[in-house]
Amino acid sequence: MSTSRILKWTTGAFEAVLGIPLLGASIIIGFLWFPLVIMLVLHITTLLLTIRDKGATTGSILGIVTSCIGWIPFVGMVMHIVSAIFLMINAAKSDQASREWD
Numbered sequence: 001m002s003t004s005r006i007l008k009w010t011t012g013a014f015e016a017v018l019g020i021p022l023l024g025a026s027i028i029i030g031f032l033w034f035p036l037v038i039m040l041v042l043h044i045t046t047l048l049l050t051i052r053d054k055g056a057t058t059g060s061i062l063g064i065v066t067s068c069i070g071w072i073p074f075v076g077m078v079m080h081i082v083s084a085i086f087l088m089i090n091a092a093k094s095d096q097a098s099r100e101w102d
Helices: 003-018 021-030 034-052 058-069 073-092 096-101
Strands: none
Touching (some): 003 021, 003 034, 003 073, 021 034, 021 073, 034 058, 058 073
C-alpha cells in the first residue's frame, strides 16, 4: 500500500471524527480552529503524494476545500462528512504506484 493511500485512510478517519456533530465542533472550537490548519496541511501533503502516485485526487481536493470552509457551523459538518466518504472511497481504490508493486 502506498503512502498516499495510507494518508487517505488517515485523513478520511480524521474527517469522519470532525464530522460528528458535537464532538467535531468541540474539537475544532476547543483547539481554536487549529485542527482545520492541521487538516489543510495533511490534505495538501496527501494531494501531492497522490499526484505522484497517479491516484484519485477528488477526496484530497475536497478535503482542502473543507479545511478552508470548515469554520462555518453546519456547512463545515456536512463538508467533513462528505470529505470523509470521498477520501475513504479513494483510499479503497488502488493507485498506479500500488499496481506496479502487485
